[in-house]
Amino acid sequence: MAISFEIVFFGVFAGIAVILAIMMLSVKSPVHAALCLVGVMIMLAILYLMLHAYFLSVVQIVVYAGAVMVLFLFVIMFFYSPGASDPSRMSVHFTHIAGAIILAVILLAVITGSFLLSGNVSLTEKPSAAQMTDIEKPIAETSEAPLTEETSRMIEKQNPQLVGRMLFTKYLLPFELTSLLLLAAMVGAVVLARRSPPAEAGSAGGDGND
Amino acid sequence: MTDVPMFYYTTLAALLFSIGAVGVIVKRNPILIFMSIELMLNAVNLSFITYSRYLHFLEGQVYAFLLITVAAAEVAVGLAIIVALFRSKREVDVDAASLMKE
């Protein structure tokens, strides 16, 4: 049978992601590197879509591409004008890069090996009862027939609801802790990045900080 | 409908993670190191979501969600540190910030 489009799509997006990731490390300008990373993230978001994690896919773009990377770009753009390249880039020794690549290969082998050892699950296998999500269970129990494509599609359409429900029930505490962490990070970032002691800030006027 | 083997996704995640790790080690610019870390985090997220999909385990997406949030917090603080570092050192090089050595 011919190669399915999903695999083709996967190959295309994954290939772009890997190429962009490697480019991120090899391009001269930090801004280009950041853009490469944005690209990787968008590719990943598309892969998330293919994995039916719709909510996460969109969150990935909103948070990573839309906020985190914009912040990166802000900072980079303050430091580097368009023509400039990363000054510290030149001083990296060749042996370091070679060693790092060897290490990366080992790491890749180890991780892939661990993934392989922990087993490969095919989607064509039907999930066991223990594997089903909380939403799938009642459906599976009420109907004698296995989950049809349609019911599973219906369930997948509920993805944001499911994730949301889980976040606000079972994982409420981690969720709230995360919000606390965000608050702390916000305060910390403001304190760290503040230009100077308040005495000087007073003379600079209010508009300088906008 | 032929599904993509899970192994493909996990391999992609491993590959991205490794590239990120290399970036962390090779790069001297803290911003690029940071971006490499973000890449590693993304790779982890990918594996979470892969498992979520293939093991019918919605928690994977929840973990990924929390991870994204934490990464955002981390970036906010980290970039603030980099900005502060730049202000004090007038250059952006983590090796120059090896104050701990003394």
Next chain:
Amino acid sequence: MTLMDIVWAAVRAAAVLVVTLGGMAYLTLFERRVVGFFQRRPGPNRVGWQGLLQPIADAVKLLFKQEIIPRNADKFVYFLAPCISLTAAFMLFAVIPIQSNFAITGIDAQTSLGLIEDVNVGLIYILAISSLGTYGVILAGWSGGSKYSFLGGLRSCSQMISYELALGLAIIPVVLYAGTFSLNGIVIAQQGFFGSLLAKPVNLIALIPIAIAGVTFVISMFAETNRNPFDLPEAENELVAGYHTEYSAMKFAMFFLGEYVSIIAAGALAATIFLGGWAGPLWFGPISGIVWFTAKTMFFLYLFVWVRATLPRFRYDQLMKFGWLVLLPVALLNVILMATLVVFGIGLTPA
């Protein structure tokens, strides 16, 4: 997923592209004519009948203009930025439903117009894509290598980020009301509103937060699209021409295009979310959805031009204060209000 799916999706996308580009072109004409009307002058009326060929003339002019690329520009980014701007604007259309039975593909009876199937994340997708639009602005500002454009880019970018929050929060009451992120679902929910009003007159209260949300949404959209009175990035007297100061010819045209596409998208979104989208009181055949949708969108487009013609520009600090200290708290309180109503069973409970 078969080859046919993909082909049909491509066809749909192309159709949307063509229609939108055309619409955008004539939107410029529309705007100029309306503004001229407001200012008691004719506006462009020389090219073609009533100036109908004016957009084509403009396009040709822009295509053949000399391209000037600044010497210290980062060329890759310099080229990339307008592409991003335009692409992001177009991508907004992917999830906007035009018809209840948009049967171009013939596969899904009920589908949105776009690549992404209607999977209940439409609204967040809108947010995601509009946040991607930021890149175009900031990269354009930086890549030119000019301080003016960089400042303009920064301004514009921070403005967009600031108002994105209010935009996101403005959507939430509607989501709470409809119980779904899906735009199509929201339209259907609005269809059922009047029916539920008969059964439960107290549901009328739900209109209050929805109305507030609508106003907040539209204001935020003005800011997001850098339209008057929030067109600070383009404040000529301060910044020459904002983030696209260094752009010329076709690349400038792309920004221009992007801006108008996003205006259309904003109008379409507002029409879909708050005015029922393709749904209408009268059903007259298969095209009634498109008609209603276009009419409602046109209303918002007119509103955009209307506001531009009447209101003066904000000062930058006023803009920021308004965004953070007025719009955001209002939107936040509005969310709480709607949530309270939902908790007390007022509003349409999702199935």
Next chain:
Amino acid sequence: MEMNLLDLVGLAIAFPLLGTLILGLFGRFMPRIAVSIIAPATVGLSFIIGLITLFVYRTDSALIGGQPYVSYLFTWIQSGDFTANFSLLIDPLSITMMLIVTGVSFIIHVYSIGYMAHDKDHARFFAYLNLFVGAMLILVLASSLPVMFIGWEGVGLCSYLLIGFWYEKASANIAGMKAFVVNRIGDFGVLIAMFMLFASENFVSLEFLDINGAARIFGETNYNSPFIIAVCLFLFLGATGKSAQIPLYIWLPDAMEGPTPVSALIHAATMVTAGVYMLARLNVLFSIAPTAMLVVAVIGCATAFFAATIALSQVDIKRVLAYSTVSQLGYMFLACGVGAFWVGIFHLMTHAFFKALLFLGAGSVIHGMSDDQDIRNMGGLAKRMPVTYWTFLVAALAIAGVPFFSGFFSKDEILASTFWFGAEFPSGKILYVIALITAFMTAFYMFRLVIRTFLGKPVTEKAKKAHESPRVMTIPLIILAVLAFVGGYVALPHVISGPLGYSNPLEQFLKPAAQTYQISEHPVGEAYGVASAEYVETIEGVSVEGEDVIHEAAGHGEDEAHHPADISWYLILASIVFAGLGIWGAYLYFRMTDWAKLPALSRLIRRLQIVNDWSLKKWFVDELYQYTIVEPGKVLAQISLIFDQVVVDGIVNGTAGFFAFVGDRIRRFQTGIVREYALGILLGAVSVVIIVFITRMVL
């Protein structure tokens, strides 16, 4: 748990310890008079409790069935299956010891008020003294070896504190340390014995009653077994340390460095009697190890003789008394060794009276002589210190064994026991002969002391100015003199008491607690290779009457009733004669200076002078120890020091140096470069994963 009046006995220990606490903490802020009241009062209360206990025990024997009573106080150690209760044992032996200890201590306390009247540290002194009494009471009242060991160590500590009481004096400090170190050697023996008993399966607990009970059963099958002999000898090693026997007697004469009441306390009533008491307490254990008993008897006899020879020539009044104590203790061990435990306790009691009297008298003399202790500087003190003289004379008569004085009865009993022991075991007669000669020497050195000190003319100005001690010191002397005289009448010899129709109350009282137990198959005589028909008869008679397999056959004491009366009279006569010879010899010696004018005699005297010198130098035993033990010990210590500095410190410093070196090398990894840390983290993570893989695959 039902309370019994006998449980009051715990208070007897509590009072002196309370006194220690009060005086030790607040004594220095108290007026002198308060200290002087509290210290003797606590001991006096203990003595009263002792009397009550005795009364209750005698009259209330129905309540406890004449059996030993164990007063449980609290659980001291609870570890695994080992439990040590802090409980007190009340039986005739402990009551007797308790009365002796508290009674004599009380008198000494009272005397000390006068003796220490001018010392600035008298509160500290009384605190120590009270602690001493408390520790001694724990020792004698303890119901088990571990608890006894508390008291055992306690008195050792107190002896160190009290001997070194005048810590400004270097010799006092050294003497204190000597006492402590020598005692530690003995304590080591006790500990080893305790561990052996604990480790042995045959001895379930370290309670005295259990030990003795187990010993009876154990003796059935393992009579005179090497294990028991070893245990007994280790215990006896402890006894030699505490009770100043060969070879560990050397600390006692040096203990004279302490204040004289301390000497009296250590020598008379407490501490030194601990060894004798322990032997009597574990009488059954010792009884099943005749070989160990023989060692005890021989050591005791040798010590008695050896110490007496040294006492002959000493010029320090307290040293004479010290060696006499060692000698008398030897007698006690001899008595225990020949199986007459109760006689040992009897002599212990009489000795407590007259030796306390002697020391307090000597203290009075020293007091009167303004702290001069050399008898060559004295003379003619009888006129100036009449009370001291007369009481001292009573004590001297008692210790010399003059009839009708207490020492006569107890010593005669020891001699008789030894004789009868020798009758069964022929070579044992040597012991009797030596003991008899020792009795002669005892009388000699005692009267040499009396004559040099009190009779004749004052030799020095100090002696002329000597004065009688205050009443607080003389009244105790008088009380002790009365006791020293009448103390012996509680246990008259059978040959005397029998015809008088007067039983021997002390023996009757002590018999249940301190007598020789004999195993039916192994009569004492058999163990020594002599089968006595009389014994076999007795044993069989008892075994018919008794129900137990183990027979409490008649000890020596009871046997004496069967000894022929004429031989007993001869024995009494012999001891009287040897005592008289000693006194006469002392008189002759005193007159020797007159005879020295005769040339023939002077040559003899000069030859004797060598012996005298050797005796004065204590047979150079201290020097012997110095060169055989102390000096090699110092060399060993030097070697240890070098070992410590080179090897031990080398290891320690080397370890530190190694880590400093390694740290210095590792420090280079701490470059401060974040990326390298990241590399480290990554390498670590990778290796962890690989290790997990490998273990997964292997397992």
